[in-house]
Amino acid sequence: MKNENIIEDTDIFSPYQQSLPNSTSANANIQAILENMDCRDGMKQLKENSVSLVLTDPPYFIDGMGDDWDTEKLNKRVKPGVIGSLPAGMKFSVEQGRELQKFLAPVADEWMRVIRPGGFCLVFSQNRLGHRTAIALEDAGFEIRDVLIWRYEGQAKAFSQDHFIRKRKIPDKEKDRLLQKIGGRKTPQLKPQGEMIILAQAPREGTFVDNWDKWETGLIDVNNPIINASQFPGTVIPSKKPKERYGHMTAKPVDLLQHLIRIFSAPRALVLDSFAGSGSTGVAAILEGRDFIGYEIEAEMATRAQERIKATLSDQNYRRITKPPLR
Numbered sequence: 001m002k003n004e005n006i007i008e009d010t011d012i013f014s015p016y017q018q019s020l021p022n023s024t025s026a027n028a029n030i031q032a033i034l035e036n037m038d039c040r041d042g043m044k045q046l047k048e049n050s051v052s053l054v055l056t057d058p059p060y061f062i063d064g065m066g067d068d069w070d071t072e073k074l075n076k077r078v079k080p081g082v083i084g085s086l087p088a089g090m091k092f093s094v095e096q097g098r099e100l101q102k103f104l105a106p107v108a109d110e111w112m113r114v115i116r117p118g119g120f121c122l123v124f125s126q127n128r129l130g131h132r133t134a135i136a137l138e139d140a141g142f143e144i145r146d147v148l149i150w151r152y153e154g155q156a157k158a159f160s161q162d163h164f165i166r167k168r169k170i171p172d173k174e175k176d177r178l179l180q181k182i183g184g185r186k187t188p189q190l191k192p193q194g195e196m197i198i199l200a201q202a203p204r205e206g207t208f209v210d211n212w213d214k215w216e217t218g219l220i221d222v223n224n225p226i227i228n229a230s231q232f233p234g235t236v237i238p239s240k241k242p243k244e245r246y247g248h249m250t251a252k253p254v255d256l257l258q259h260l261i262r263i264f265s266a267p268r269a270l271v272l273d274s275f276a277g278s279g280s281t282g283v284a285a286i287l288e289g290r291d292f293i294g295y296e297i298e299a300e301m302a303t304r305a306q307e308r309i310k311a312t313l314s315d316q317n318y319r320r321i322t323k324p325p326l327r
């Protein structure tokens, strides 16, 4: 039955009809679009209250992974194990957090404009910069509800100092003294085992029930979680790093994104990823029967993401979605 309170906005995709990937009869209702453009321009085309869930993974703002993100340059520089060329993310500057917040502030304002009342905004963040992400969201008007952790097994990155001591042009006796004093200590990095996801929410209109009745946002669906299906979904969500990364250094696991989309949005909701990378969020949204809009600034990456999204839409195994769009 049609919910009269839902604002019908089915023409959100109309400017894109020409470029929408071909749908098969199995999923003709699902719409997904990925634009190769700066999200700060792209999101201006979206209407107020048109998005139910923002799920996104902005540039990290660490060591070359900022707003001038360049995969080619990064890949050239990343030579694990070579001390002279530190892996991406190792170089530390207090400016990184400030730059991230400055970059995210106008983006968060746009999220606030396009999201429905009560809608969730889930933003991946480097752990050491998560506070800046949270402040940008809070300043834009979101309520910070929680911090989720994507739990994975990373690789230890801490560096021993012995090599540098041995290279010093000092007497051997002094080297021995220093080596003994340092006692095998390493640079301050424990083995990474998780990444923060800031969970923010747009202010609701009225009670939880009234807000859901009008906007279908603001409540969570814990009935059928994808990860740890038999348990009540928790704030620490285990998921293996994806083996196939589609040429992207920080591709996120699709099962994790599906898990979040299923909990934090309604079927046929519109999911927005402003920093789409290889298109993982788009793939997850389609698999969960949600509409999707994404932006990716790098042309080559955007093409790959578009191909992934198109392939997912065309997957004959995709289950039939019959519910009409709720916009």
Ligand SMILES: C[S@@+](CC[C@H](N)C(=O)[O-])C[C@H]1O[C@@H](n2cnc3c(N)ncnc32)[C@H](O)[C@@H]1O
Residues within 6 Å of the ligand: 037, 038, 039, 040, 056, 057, 058, 059, 060, 066, 067, 069, 248, 250, 251, 252, 253, 274, 275, 276, 277, 278, 279, 280, 281, 295, 296, 297, 298, 301
């Ligand atoms: C952390 S990655 C996202 C990875 C993605 N979650 C995946 O699974 O592949 C961030 C992406 O944002 C893109 N990006 C950076 N600035 C952007 C902007 N202003 N608009 C749109 N995309 C941008 C980068 O090119 C990069 O691919």
